[in-house]
Amino acid sequence: MLTERSIDHVVLERGEVANSWRRERWDSLRLLTPNWQTGLPGLRYDGPDPDGYLTAIELAGFLDRYAAFSGAPVRTGTTVTSVRRTGDGYRVATDRGELDCRAVVIASGACNRPSLPPFAAAVPPEIVQVTTFDYRRPDDLPDGGVLVVGASATGVQLAAELRRSGRPVTLSVGEHVRLPRTYRGRDVLWWMDASGVWDQRHDEIDDLERARRLPSPQLVGTPERATLDLGTLAAMDVELVGRWAAVRDGRALFSGGLRNVVALADLKLDRLLGTFDDWARSSGQESATPPQRPAPTAVPPSPRLRLDLCGGEIRSIVWATGYRPDYSWLDVPVVDPKGRLRHTAGVVDGPGLYALGLPVLRRRRSSYIHGIEDDARAVVAHLAGHLAAAA
Amino acid sequence: MTAIDNGVNVQALLDARDVLKGTPEAAQFTWRASSTWQNGVHSTTRIQNFYGLGAEQNHKSETVFEADHPEVFAAQDNGITPIEYLLVGLASCLTAGVASVAQNRGIQLRSVEATVEGNHDIRGILGADSDVRNGYNDIRVAFRIDADASQEEIEALVAQSQKRSAVFDALTNPTDVSVSVS
Numbered sequence: 355m356l357t358e359r360s361i362d363h364v365v366l367e368r369g370e371v372a373n374s375w376r377r378e379r380w381d382s383l384r385l386l387t388p389n390w391q392t393g394l395p396g397l398r399y400d401g402p403d404p405d406g407y408l409t410a411i412e413l414a415g416f417l418d419r420y421a422a423f424s425g426a427p428v429r430t431g432t433t434v435t436s437v438r439r440t441g442d443g444y445r446v447a448t449d450r451g452e453l454d455c456r457a458v459v460i461a462s463g464a465c466n467r468p469s470l471p472p473f474a475a476a477v478p479p480e481i482v483q484v485t486t487f488d489y490r491r492p493d494d495l496p497d498g499g500v501l502v503v504g505a506s507a508t509g510v511q512l513a514a515e516l517r518r519s520g521r522p523v524t525l526s527v528g529e530h531v532r533l534p535r536t537y538r539g540r541d542v543l544w545w546m547d548a549s550g551v552w553d554q555r556h557d558e559i560d561d562l563e564r565a566r567r568l569p570s571p572q573l574v575g576t577p578e579r580a581t582l583d584l585g586t587l588a589a590m591d592v593e594l595v596g597r598w599a600a601v602r603d604g605r606a607l608f609s610g611g612l613r614n615v616v617a618l619a620d621l622k623l624d625r626l627l628g629t630f631d632d633w634a635r636s637s638g639q640e641s642a643t644p645p646q647r648p649a650p651t652a653v654p655p656s657p658r659l660r661l662d663l664c665g666g667e668i669r670s671i672v673w674a675t676g677y678r679p680d681y682s683w684l685d686v687p688v689v690d691p692k693g694r695l696r697h698t699a700g701v702v703d704g705p706g707l708y709a710l711g712l713p714v715l716r717r718r719r720s721s722y723i724h725g726i727e728d729d730a731r732a733v734v735a736h737l738a739g740h741l742a743a744a745a
Numbered sequence: 746m747t748a749i750d751n752g753v754n755v756q757a758l759l760d761a762r763d764v765l766k767g768t769p770e771a772a773q774f775t776w777r778a779s780s781t782w783q784n785g786v787h788s789t790t791r792i793q794n795f796y797g798l799g800a801e802q803n804h805k806s807e808t809v810f811e812a813d814h815p816e817v818f819a820a821q822d823n824g825i826t827p828i829e830y831l832l833v834g835l836a837s838c839l840t841a842g843v844a845s846v847a848q849n850r851g852i853q854l855r856s857v858e859a860t861v862e863g864n865h866d867i868r869g870i871l872g873a874d875s876d877v878r879n880g881y882n883d884i885r886v887a888f889r890i891d892a893d894a895s896q897e898e899i900e901a902l903v904a905q906s907q908k909r910s911a912v913f914d915a916l917t918n919p920t921d922v923s924v925s926v927s
């Protein structure tokens with residue numbers, strides 16, 4: 355898009371193209387978005403399985419193809435160490451020298467670091483702790499019980515895979531988003547796309563801050579298109595406990611509010627499916643499969659509130675408690691006290707400074723790979739206007 | 746939206762939320778109670794002032810709570826037991842939440858009744874069995890709500906009220922409590 359507008363540019367990447375997909379993902383990961391949704395401006399998935407889900411390595415291959423196709427001037431192996439304001443633009447320092455530019459697009463990702471609760475430091479040292487950045491496969495963990503913390507996409511996927519490896523698994527569940535893999539014969543993300551939920555704009559969302567913090571949905575991409583929710587996990591003998599609230603005297607203490615977070619997720623799912631049904635009716639999309647509602651999630655009658663971390667029942671902990679961005683290299687005062695970039699629809703609080711690739715940047719769709727096209731178009735248009743005005 | 750009125754000034758709460766987002770210091774409140782031993786297991790607790798919005802604040806009047814044990818515990822029953830006060834807090838907090846959320850969602854309430862039951866195995870406090878905890882084993886809250894809303898909307902009110910409840914959180918999640926002697 356910058357080339358189309360004859361705007362001179364470079365792309366700086368500390369690793370290689372598709373670095374996060376090559377270095378920061380576990381072995382079994384597949385996208386949770388179906389292949390037909392995978393696309394970047396001018397290049398869409400064109401393989402044999404539009405309803406399937408790419409593996410991380412397949413996606414890295416797709417991004418390699420895209421880099422060649424777009425001819426983007428990518429300088430790999432170049433880490434940005436500082437960006438600071440100069441008279442009419444920015445000075446970018448890298449481990450390979452400095453660059454001056456009039457505009458910067460921050461596309462360093464929303465998931466650079468694991469986000470851990472402070473009491474992780476109070477876990478007894480005998481217990482092996484891994485985050486989703488270090489975890490690759492079940493064999494990396496010692497035999498014995500695993501406590502998986504967090505029940506969003508990552509947590510439910512890893513809990514299932516660790517349980518299948520034969521390990522006893524306890525899953526600590528906070529607020530989460532329940533979704534069936536398919537609804538009325540279609541991928542649930544087809545409905546998100548078609549019904550317009552994903553088109554909702556940042557300024558149409560009641561609580562944007564909350565929307566941006568919303569955890570990823572409980573979804574997994576498998577050839578069987580299987581649903582992976584708390585009910586599935588309970589049927590596999592994964593023990594469900596409430597949100598992990600504290601460590602005291604060598605014990606993990608879990609919230610007694612599990613029932614409520616489960617009820618909230620069930621209610622929200624019903625409302626979402628209602629939105630899909632309404633849209634289907636009003637747009638003449640009625641399919642052969644009638645509306646249905648998944649059964650409410652069964653909560654164990656008395657979920658455990660305490661777990662002794664010293665007794666040997668738990669040998670390892672997998673923190674699937676989310677991610678945060680890393681802007682330690684950004685020496686411009688545009689990061690809020692919570693470490694998030696201050697921006698409106700990708701236009702950052704600093705002239706000539708832009709952001710792309712953040713959750714709900716402009717629309718709900720922005721959180722996903724296929725959301726980049728519209729976002730990039732809008733941001734590049736603003737950037738071009740900025741350069742023209744400054745010229 | 747037709748004007749519905751549950752008597753909650755939601756606008757004031759929303760305004761406060763916006764203001765306090767930018768001034769987290771003002772959002773720091775300290776609630777206080779002071780109690781005096783009377784005799785036996787009977788004590789009197791008074792609540793009058795608190796700190797918040799950067800200044801000392803006062804309730805319109807002081808409230809006095811008597812706590813004691815019932816006669817089946819061989820006490821005088823000058824007031825409810827301390828653990829029953831937790832039920833008072835939980836019921837009133839969830840009810841306040843239901844009213845506020847309903848107001849915010851434009852739902853007119855006609856009546857809200859809650860019954861709260863806490864199951865308590867007193868062998869814990871008596872030291873009769875070390876596997877029994879001191880506190881409640883579980884607490885059940887049953888709401889009966891008459892409102893201009895579907896069953897699903899009412900369930901959502903109750904769920905949201907728990908999500909934003911100070912007492913629900915205080916009971917379900919651990920809190921750091923320090924006790925000192927001067």
Ligand SMILES: Cc1cc2nc3c(=O)[nH]c(=O)nc-3n(C[C@H](O)[C@H](O)[C@H](O)COP(=O)(O)OP(=O)(O)OC[C@H]3O[C@@H](n4cnc5c(N)ncnc54)[C@H](O)[C@@H]3O)c2cc1C
Pocket residue numbers: 366367368369370372373374375379384385386387432433434435461462463464465466508677683710711712720721722723724
């Ligand atoms: C576990 C996981 C699963 C996901 N699954 C899906 C899915 O199924 N479908 C979907 O659509 N989306 C998914 N997403 C979201 C998707 O990853 C993002 O939408 C997308 O990766 C954003 O791309 P990006 O290039 O903006 O960010 P990233 O992919 O994070 O890339 C940022 C790049 O910036 C580089 N970088 C960072 N800091 C510096 C620096 N200082 N100097 C130089 N380079 C730097 C990094 O090395 C990296 O290569 C998932 C995300 C995660 C974390």
